[in-house]
Amino acid sequence: MSLSVELKDLEVLTTNAKQIQDDVLKEILTLNANTEYLKRFLDGSSDKELFKKNVPVVSYNDVKPYIERVANGEPSDVISGGTITRFVQSTGTSGGIHKIFPVNDKYIENLGYLLAVSSLITSKHFSDKVDEKGKKMAFLYNRLESKTPSGLALSSSFTSYFMSDYFKNRSSKCNSEYTSPDQVILCPDNNQSVYCHLLCGLSQREKVVGVSATFAHALIKAINALQIYWKELSSNIRSGHVSEWITDLDCKNAVSAILGGPDPELADVIEQECSHKSWEGIITRLWPKAKFIECIVTGQMAQYIPTLDFYSNKLPIVSMVYGSSESIFGVNVDPLSKPQDVSYTFLPNISYFEFLPIDHEEDMNTIVDLVGVKLGCYYETVVTSYFGLHRYLIGDILQVTGFYNNTPQFRFVRRKNIVLSVNSEATTEQDILKGLASATLVLESSNSMLTGFTCYADISSFPGHYVFYWELKAKDVDDVVELDENVLEECCYALEESFDALYKRLRSKEGSIGALEIKVVQQGTFDSLMEYFISKGGSVAQYKTPMCINSSETLAVLEDKVIARFYSQKSPPLNL
Known part of the structure; x- marks a missing residue:
């Protein structure tokens, strides 16, 4: 299985x-119209x-019984006119629930196409800055x-891709685009x-021109x-020689071949750089030809x-890239845009896309097609796929930021149901x-940096209040994190000061929201959190710390x- 991809194809699409989009819908309906x-x-x-x-807009609970019937052995045509050959599983970190979705080889091809x-696009933007023979050090996991x-x-989606013939037979494999052989990725x-x-x-430090992972969290873990x-x-x-505790023989043999023998000069360089008290700039010090970091940071x-x-x-x-377990969506055609300005151009050949305005007030007739969205407006994505999802609400809120040729570009705003409220x-x-x-600007005055966070609304007592769990790390490698009470209380206040007018009124005037709390946790806590989600069926490659x-x-x-608790010591000012 292989697929030739050229940039001119993107212009045509x-x-x-x-x-x-009309052709895609016609093809999907022709394939699936006679499913149960x-x-x-x-x-x-x-x-x-x-x-x-006639076809209703649905959420996962509406289609879950049909999906489970196929998973339990009933024919694919319960939900899909094409043969279902596998299922992909969401990580469960966005909404707290693991979901499974039916797919086949076309899903793998779509993912491979998006990555290609x-x-x-990345090569085009960085080709004048890097050696053509450069490689990416890609932290990809199976x-x-x-x-x-x-x-x-x-x-997971990426395990499905890595285990596929598409990945194993990809044309770029001949060019050794990664520093790691496939055996390391598949371990x-x-x-x-x-x-x-x-x-x-x-x-291969002198060959590395980019450092990448699927999500930013995976790079921090590395x-x-x-x-x-x-x-x-x-x-x-x-x-x-590779360490004895590396027991995966395929992996070990492949890495040994890359090492090729002793290299004491390189070992000296690594020891010199890593021995510095501060690890600021460690990526560019160890990999001096690296020109970019590639990972999802939206x-x-x-x-x-x-931290990156x-x-x-x-x-x-x-x-x-922008995608999910349900569907592939789009690609960033401007890699040099700042992270906060990233927009994704939807690929119209992947699925049939519709968009529900966030102010729809239950009027489903306000749904528009991909090319019918309006600049600056906010929408929730509705997907119809080849594999049995029909008018399915993804749960992502997007804003239209522009158009690439005749195709809209979207900025990811937030997940629909990820909110705090007391x-x-x-x-x-x-x-x-x-x-x-x-808050992180306030934290910069200390010796610490934030390496992980999540939060929840604590309503176990009155008034309820927001709780943020923070994991901190010393900027210098050998230093111990020193918790500065004044700095962390000011961080609490900085968080509250950034919230909207209603929060401030309820907190400062009416007293129906309590002081925001930061709970500092032990180092390694968020690794434990990741391990918890992985034990429930998640994937390292797709893991996102739940917000x-x-x-x-x-x-x-x-x-x-x-290990410590801090509260905001003053109420945020009211917006006048």
């Missing part, structure tokens, strides 16, 4: 978005207007697949995998691993931008990130690690 799910609405028709009139297009009751494979032990990624990247293992990694390079991943800036000497952070206020993901940006906590089990993981 985005110029003819309307016709392509759609037949009751369309009676076998593939007419677009009948589809819009994004790679071409995990063992599980099975549905009917025996079909169940895994199911993530600890062995990240160690070997680092070992391969260090041994830097943490480097801090733990750098002496051992250096020893491996000095001796030319949404809740934005919290890691200051610290470690990379503020290399450009390239956030290239009264009548609704503090959104965007509000939280704005407050976090203000808001809504389960007692997750809360227990955090509460067990709390």
Whole structure:
């Protein structure tokens, strides 16, 4: 399985978005109109207007029974006219619930196509700055697949991709685009995998032009691993032998071939750089030809931008792709845009896209097609896929920021239901990130930096209040985090000061919201949180620290690690 991709294809797609979207819907309906799910609405028709009139807009609970029936062994045509060959599973970090979705090889092709297009765009923008033979040090991870009751494979989107013939036979593999061989990516032990990624990247340090991962969190995890293992990694390079605890033989043999033998000079360089008290700029010091960081930093991943800036000497952070377990969506055609300005151009050949205005007031007739959205307006994405999702609400809120040819571009604003509230206020993901940006500026006056956070609305007592869990790390490697009470209380206030007028009125005037609290947790707490989600079926490659906590089990993981508490000591000013 392979697919030739050229940048000129993107021009054709985005110029003819309307016709392509109509063709995609026609193809989907022709394929699926006689499924048990759609037949009751369309009676076998593939007419677009009948589809819009009769097929309801749905959420996961509406289609879950149909999906589970196929997963349990009933025929694919319960929900899909094409054969379902596997299921992909969401991480559960966005809404707290693991969801499964039916797919087949076309889904894998779509994901591969998106990644190939994004790679071409990145190469185009950085080709005048880097050696053509350069490589990306990509922290990509796999995990063992599980099975549905009917025996079909169940895994994350990226595991599905890495296990596919599409990935194994990709054309770019011949060019060795990554510093790590496929055996490292496919290693199911993530600890062995990240160690070997680092070992391969260090041994080829002069070839690394970009450092990448799916999400920003995975890059931070890799830097943490480097801090733990750098002496051992250096020893491996000095001796030319991989550590004995790397027991995955395919992985170990492939990495040994890359090491090629002892390299004491390189080992000396690594030891010299990693021995510095401060790790500021460690990425550019160890990989001097690196020109960009590539990972998703929109949404809740934005919290890691200051940490990535610290470690990379503020290399450009390239956030290239937008997708989910339900569907692939779009690509960033302007990689050099600042993280806060990133917009994604939807690819009209992937799924059929509709958009529900966020102020729809339950009027589903306000839904518009992809090319019918208006500049500056906010919408929730509605997807119809080839695999059995029809007019499915994704739950992401997007804003139209412009057009690339005739195709709209969207800025990710927030997840629909990720809000904090203890009264009548609704503090959104965007509000939280704005407050976090203000608070981290205050934190810069201390010796600490924020490496992880989440929050929840505590209504166990009156008045209820917001609680933020923070994991802090000393800027200098060997230093211990010193908790400055004044600084952290001011961080509490900076968060509150960034929230909206209703929050401030309820907090400052009416007293129906209590003082915001920051609970500092032990180092490694957010790794424990990740391990908890992975134990429930999540994937390292797709893991996103949940911005808001809504389960007692997750809360227990955090509460067990709390080492200090701080409260806002003054009320935020009212907006006059």
